[in-house]
Amino acid sequence: MIPCRGRVEVGPLRLERGGELPQVELAFETWGRWDPQRKNAVLICHALTGDAHVAAHDPQDRPGWWEAAVGPGKPIDTRRWFVLCSNVLGGCYGSTGPASPVTSGDPSSRWGGRFPTITVRDMVHAQRRLLDALGIDRLALVVGGSLGGMQALEWAVTYPDRVEAAAVLAAPPAASPHAIAWNEVQRQAIFTDPAWQGGDYPPDRPPRRGLALARMLAMTTYRGRDEWEARFGRDEVPPGTDPVAARAGDYATAPRPGVPAEFFRFQIESYLHYQGEKLVRRFDAATYVTLTRAMDLHDVGRGRGGLKGAAERVRARVYVLSISSDLLYPVEEQRRLVRALRRAGKDVTWHVWRAPWGHDSFLVDGAGVARRVMEWLDEPGAAAAGPREGAAVAVGEGRP
Amino acid sequence: MIPCRGRVEVGPLRLERGGELPQVELAFETWGRWDPQRKNAVLICHALTGDAHVAAHDPQDRPGWWEAAVGPGKPIDTRRWFVLCSNVLGGCYGSTGPASPVTSGDPSSRWGGRFPTITVRDMVHAQRRLLDALGIDRLALVVGGSLGGMQALEWAVTYPDRVEAAAVLAAPPAASPHAIAWNEVQRQAIFTDPAWQGGDYPPDRPPRRGLALARMLAMTTYRGRDEWEARFGRDEVPPGTDPVAARAGDYATAPRPGVPAEFFRFQIESYLHYQGEKLVRRFDAATYVTLTRAMDLHDVGRGRGGLKGAAERVRARVYVLSISSDLLYPVEEQRRLVRALRRAGKDVTWHVWRAPWGHDSFLVDGAGVARRVMEWLDEPGAAAAGPREGAAVAVGEGRP
Known part of the structure; x- marks a missing residue:
């Protein structure tokens, strides 16, 4: 049995x-x-x-x-x-x-x-x-x-x-070369995160941002154009409703002289960030590197x-x-x-x-x-x- | 005149x-x-x-x-x-x-x-x-x-x-949402580089790695599948001939117990790295962020x-x-x-x-x-x- x-x-x-x-x-x-x-x-x-x-x-x-x-x-x-x-x-x-x-x-x-x-x-x-x-x-x-x-x-x-x-x-x-290229950019996203440390990161301090970024790119190759057009189109996230965005601490947060503070994100972006954060909670970065490489070598x-x-x-x-x-x-x-x-x-x-x-x-x-x-x-x-x-x-x- | x-x-x-x-x-x-x-x-x-x-x-x-x-x-x-x-x-x-x-x-x-x-x-x-x-x-x-x-x-x-x-x-x-998504991943690549510093990097210490990474991804959306298939296919870089690769200090450099040291790169990867490095020498990262955003808003x-x-x-x-x-x-x-x-x-x-x-x-x-x-x-x-x-x-x- x-x-x-x-x-x-x-x-x-x-x-x-x-x-x-x-x-x-x-x-x-x-x-x-x-x-x-x-x-x-x-x-x-x-x-x-x-x-x-x-x-x-x-x-x-x-x-x-x-x-x-x-x-x-x-x-x-x-x-x-x-x-x-x-x-x-x-x-x-x-x-x-x-x-x-x-x-x-x-x-x-x-x-x-x-x-x-x-x-x-x-x-x-x-x-x-x-x-x-x-x-x-x-x-x-x-x-x-x-x-x-x-x-x-x-x-x-x-x-x-x-x-x-x-x-x-x-x-x-x-x-294909295109598939290899997308995988390589994803790996480089992980390597660009200083937390990568040549792959010797402690399990509790993984290269979260790099892995999330890799996943964000991967999602653009996994899903359909028409699907995204119908599902997200050019819709924007209503201000103040995107906690992921608020945490990202990126281009919207710097004060701009003479210009009103603006936080702005498209729904498709919010979706990508969400998918990135979701994967980081359940997957290991070095594993991601190893398996994408195996796919390239297929x-x-x-x-x-x-x-x-x-x-x-x-x-x-x-x-x-x-x-x-x-x-x-x-x-x-x-x-x-x-x-x-x-x-x-x-x-x-x-x-x-x-x-x-x-x-x-x-x-x-x-x-x-x-x-x-x-x-x-x-x-x-x-x-x-x-x-x-x-x-x-x-x-x-x-x-x- | x-x-x-x-x-x-x-x-x-x-x-x-x-x-x-x-x-x-x-x-x-x-x-x-x-x-x-x-x-x-x-x-x-x-x-x-x-x-x-x-x-x-x-x-x-x-x-x-x-x-x-x-x-x-x-x-x-x-x-x-x-x-x-x-x-x-x-x-x-x-x-x-x-x-x-x-x-x-x-x-x-x-x-x-x-x-x-x-x-x-x-x-x-x-x-x-x-x-x-x-x-x-x-x-x-x-x-x-x-x-x-x-x-x-x-x-x-x-x-x-x-x-x-x-x-x-x-x-x-x-x-389109797909075009926005690809731009957003490129911007996030720049933001993930610690040298970005919220966009306040000194001109002589720009987020080179992040911008190169953005360009690498961009190239995958700029060129043709058939072109890359014909031009690069699955060809590999002969060992020791890729100076960009040697500088990248990534997954191939760590010694692996019981496994022969290997550096390996596909031609398409070498091409992407080359394109990334080339852009970094002539373009500004914050400009890249600004102009891709303008494209999203088009x-x-x-x-x-x-x-x-x-x-x-x-x-x-x-x-x-x-x-x-x-x-x-x-x-x-x-x-x-x-x-x-x-x-x-x-x-x-x-x-x-x-x-x-x-x-x-x-x-x-x-x-x-x-x-x-x-x-x-x-x-x-x-x-x-x-x-x-x-x-x-x-x-x-x-x-x-």
Whole structure:
């Protein structure tokens, strides 16, 4: 019997870019029951700031980040499927990462900025060991969005014999220069905060401002243009109603000779500041640096003869979801992946989803996305038809 | 005879958002000769970090930011046209702005972060006074890209009797929430640098790192996806060849136990750092804050019954250029402007230019853009035909 929460030691782990992590633990959560006969395991891979808590385990439990997608009677129905999610290698929610002690049991020996460079492939290797430890020899489905989608894709390529189906949501075959650029600016925002101290900040004095700034930038790449236009437009914050702004101590506070004191902020700015402050309360800055770097290094074709070589390794059926309003990983990038898989003769289904919420759409409408994935999972053979209409969403472009 | 370089006092100036600037000077440059009979004045408005130096005045002079566009025999032919450009109000290239002394002649009394909030409309009011001072009563053309395009549009709406033609390049009728968000993150990058000191930094100790970071982010919104894909892709900087990187003192420098020291940077990252450092050597941080704020506040319909009301005021012929790869002000935003002008019965021509360099395309191919503008200027009546083919570029979408 696999527990619904746990932590397993899976190290030491040799890393793709050199070096070794002497001790690696992965924190995980599970839902439903593993049935070795039916091989009913669904591995969910979380995104950059996610954790293993995909959904509540009971009505008293706090909701998870994909609450609408996973549970009894929900799209990923835990009466039928055994669902597993682990906090990613390098994460700060229980797995080994920059916030972990270098020496087990000695919290003063934090990795911080010294944590080695890891890749999405390292994450998948660590996850594979976790599955071994739990006795799960085969995945009916591996699914994830964004960084989670990169992992799902790496799973299908790295361990083709262990994956029956992979759903890659809003993730590219390799990080584009634009995606790298946005990540680099975010890291530099953290480094510019004097509290960063080369990554050796004490846990109670983290580079809050830098991390908040990174998150603010990230949000501009996660959300949709039309969504923000409709939701915020050019609305202003009524004076005196924005406590975050009042604390920020910025350009509005200096007295100006001859000019009336003014505090002014657009709603969109207030929203960004709120999102920045929210992340700082729950996430570690060095972890943010480590995981964004892993995303930059994501290139499923590396060392495999490029995307073509990677595609040829796949044996799983593959579902690819593009989001029409995704600024971070635009439709064109998944098109390349789909093309490569088709040319390699693989069973691939591609949906281009006209959703307004940008990259985050897979989180905003978790139920809708998961429903589409599970419908696809239950309909083998529908793939060759190419792009098709989903239940609740209109599908537009979709020719690879 | 108007000199080819000069500075004119145009203040005091009451500001749109309240308060007054007691002394306002605008620095300007001119090319060609003003002919009061032919009314041959072309006003060029520069973008965020530009200056009045559009082009060299003679072969020994340094090149300007639109060198390929302006000069004898060039698209904006200075044998025929009298060309004028002034450093924008709030700028740091000779006009009154945050880097100017509060009290004339006392450099220790710098405005810095206390400079009042200004708007694009204020910029245009100041420019109008400059034209008055120079005796230029009418503009044959006002043209600009980005912040310069916002000014060109404001000119046509604010002073309809003084503008015969306006060319609005890669600029929206109002700043979108996404554009505001990107500007706000850039300002916060400056504020996060401890050297900012509320805007009261000494001129020799500016917030270099914050301003560089702001510029790095800005570059991600100025350039094209396909351009970066082709130019940088996922190429890495060969070790030891990136002096900017070596100075940055960031995540790669800390020794990592058990892991080989690694310095690693993608070419796109090196490019961003280079661009950041380059701007810091030539631009002032408080000016950057002031001008980005003015861009956020750009809304040509404010106080005029919205975009519709603004469009109705226009008497000039209007040329609107959209750039297909523009991430900052996407095509859709100019479509709104063009629609409003057409509905108001105005003479408007819209080109959607399939250029790969993103928002900056109007700078990258200055000659091509200026040629199209001047061809349009010489062909009155062609407007009603709607989007048309340019000489050197393919035109795609263009239905408002």
